[in-house]
Each structure stands twice: as C-alpha cells, then as structure tokens.
Amino acid sequence: MAQHASSSLAVPSDNSKYVTVFNDPVNFNAKHPLHNSWTLWFDNPGKKSNANNWEQSLKELITFDTVEDFWGVYNNVMKACDLAINSNYHLFKQGIKPMWEDSANKHGGKWSIQLPRHKTMSEIDNIWLYTMLACIGEAFEHENEVCGAVVSVRKAFFRIAVWTRSSDSYETVMSIGRTLKRSANIDGTLEFQSHHDSSKTGGKAWTV
Amino acid sequence: AKSGLSVDLSRTTSAPPSSLSARIENFSAVSYPSHIQSPGNPDGQNKYRYDRDFLMQFMNVCTDKPDSLPSLDVLGGDGNDRGMQ
Numbered sequence: 001m002a003q004h005a006s007s008s009l010a011v012p013s014d015n016s017k018y019v020t021v022f023n024d025p026v027n028f029n030a031k032h033p034l035h036n037s038w039t040l041w042f043d044n045p046g047k048k049s050n051a052n053n054w055e056q057s058l059k060e061l062i063t064f065d066t067v068e069d070f071w072g073v074y075n076n077v078m079k080a081c082d083l084a085i086n087s088n089y090h091l092f093k094q095g096i097k098p099m100w101e102d103s104a105n106k107h108g109g110k111w112s113i114q115l116p117r118h119k120t121m122s123e124i125d126n127i128w129l130y131t132m133l134a135c136i137g138e139a140f141e142h143e144n145e146v147c148g149a150v151v152s153v154r155k156a157f158f159r160i161a162v163w164t165r166s167s168d169s170y171e172t173v174m175s176i177g178r179t180l181k182r183s184a185n186i187d188g189t190l191e192f193q194s195h196h197d198s199s200k201t202g203g204k205a206w207t208v
Numbered sequence: 209a210k211s212g213l214s215v216d217l218s219r220t221t222s223a224p225p226s227s228l229s230a231r232i233e234n235f236s237a238v239s240y241p242s243h244i245q246s247p248g249n250p251d252g253q254n255k256y257r258y259d260r261d262f263l264m265q266f267m268n269v270c271t272d273k274p275d276s277l278p279s280l281d282v283l284g285g286d287g288n289d290r291g292m293q
Contacts, residue, residue: 018230018237021269022244033231035256062277066231067263071270076277130260137258183260
C-alpha cells in the first residue's frame with residue numbers, strides 16, 4: 001500500500017528559523033503545506049477492461065501534503081505522455097477513491113477535454129501539470145467542490161478531466177470549468193457531464 | 209535501472225533532504241532568496257493557496273524520489289526516455 005510521504009510535523013521553536021528548500025536544498029527544515037492532502041493513483045487495465053479488473057488494476061501510489069513532496073513525486077513518475085495506452089493517472093483528495101461510486105463523487109460530474117495526439121507531447125504534459133497545480137494550489141473558488149483530476153491515455157487522444165462533488169449548481173460548476181480552462185492554458189472547449197446521468201444538464205452540454 | 213529512471217538519477221541533489229521538516233505556518237517568517245517569488249499572503253481564511261508561478265519555482269529544486277514512492281515498474285510505460293526533462 002502506498003504510504004504517506006514523509007513530512008514530520010515538528011515545528012521549529014523559533015519561526016524565524018524556517019529554512020526552505022530555496023534557502024538550502026539539502027538541509028531545509030520547513031515545507032510549504034498544501035491545504036489538502038492528495039493521493040496519486042495509477043491504473044492500466046490493459047485491453048480486456050471491465051469493472052472488476054479495473055478496480056484491481058487501480059494502484060494507490062502515494063499521498064502527499066506539501067508542495068515539496070508534490071514535486072518529489074512529479075519528478076519521479078513517468079510523464080503522462082509516456083504512459084502506456086489505456087492507462088490513467090488520478091490525483092484525488094485523500095480519502096476519495098477515483099471512481100464515481102465513491103460517496104464524494106456520486107452526485108458529481110466531470111469537466112473534460114480530449115486532446116488529440118497531434119498536440120505536442122510537452123503541451124499535453126503541461127496541461128496535465130497545470131491541472132494538478134490548480135488542484136493542489138487551490139485555484140478553485142469553491143473549495144470543497146473539487147474531488148480530483150484524471151489524465152487518460154488513449155490510442156488517439158489524451159483526456160484530461162476534473163471531477164466535481166456536485167453537479168446541480170450551474171454557477172458552481174461553471175466556475176470550476178472556467179478556472180480549469182484558465183489555469184491549465186486550455187484553448188479548446190471543455191465539456192461537463194454528471195457521472196450519474198449524462199442527460200442531467202437537460203441534454204444540453206455545459207461547456208466553457 | 210529501467211526505462212526512464214536513468215535520466216532521472218543525474219538530477220538528484222547530492223544528499224537527501226532533511227526528513228524532519230516543519231509545515232510553514234507563517235509566511236512572513238520565511239526569508240526567500242531574492243530571486244524567489246514569495247507566496248505573498250496566500251491566505252485570508254486560513255487556507256494555503258499557491259499560484260502556478262509560485263509552485264513552478266520548486267520544479268527543478270525538489271527532485272529527490274520520496275522513499276515511499278513505489279517503483280516505476282508498476283506504471284508499465286512504453287519504456288522510452290522522453291519523460292524527464
């Protein structure tokens with residue numbers, strides 16, 4: 001099972017003695033806390049995909065709660081564009097499983113966009129990175145509404161999505177979509193779909 | 209080392225960082241080097257909030273692999289070396 005990235009909670013006796021990784025990349029004594037703890041999951045169900053073996057193929061890689069630990073993870077896992085076809089990264093708040101059945105997700109939905117493979121790989125990597133940074137940096141106005149983000153590698157495209165906790169408030173959902181589009185430098189159109197019922201938006205997709 | 213790993217090793221810092229570290233609670237108590245943009249006052253409501261430019265500054269500094277990160281083998285990538293910048 002994945003373990004929590006090390007970040008002991010010892011507080012220096014004198015706050016003015018904070019030494020950040022910028023001050024001393026080896027002997028720093030303080031890290032930048034994230035507002036939430038985030039868990040990175042990975043799955044590659046392979047070709048014979050069904051609900052059962054999908055859940056078995058889902059792996060919890062690591063949980064982190066500081067900026068420094070996020071980058072330690074990011075710099076030591078494969079870039080999204082190097083993952084095998086059909087695999088996914090899921091970055092979710094700790095305690096939320098990256099599946100719509102989870103109680104945090106089941107009333108929610110997702111903003112998503114498909115990026116064709118002819119986009120440059122670095123562009124796709126950056127959109128995924130910026131999506132994660134928007135999540136961990138709490139760029140979204142409605143603090144409790146974001147559950148996580150997913151990048152899906154498919155034969156013909158990459159899909160990037162942000163999952164929401166609810167899907168009934170147009171204003172809330174649109175706010176998340178607009179922030180995602182801006183934060184991740186997405187120039188295409190994002191579409192929102194609730195997990196529960198794709199017709200929930202009245203057959204008319206919400207887009208930004 | 210398999211696939212993308214070899215590239216990564218050259219980027220690690222020379223010694224492991226302190227594993228005993230505090231969570232910063234008061235940013236005004238931090239003296240950032242002059243070339244580093246501080247997070248400003250990310251707060252207002254006791255919330256840690258960081259913009260992308262601030263976060264990106266850590267990218268080339270925090271490169272050590274966390275001890276608890278599983279081996280890359282589980283990721284089953286396509287084995288090319290494009291991954292690490």
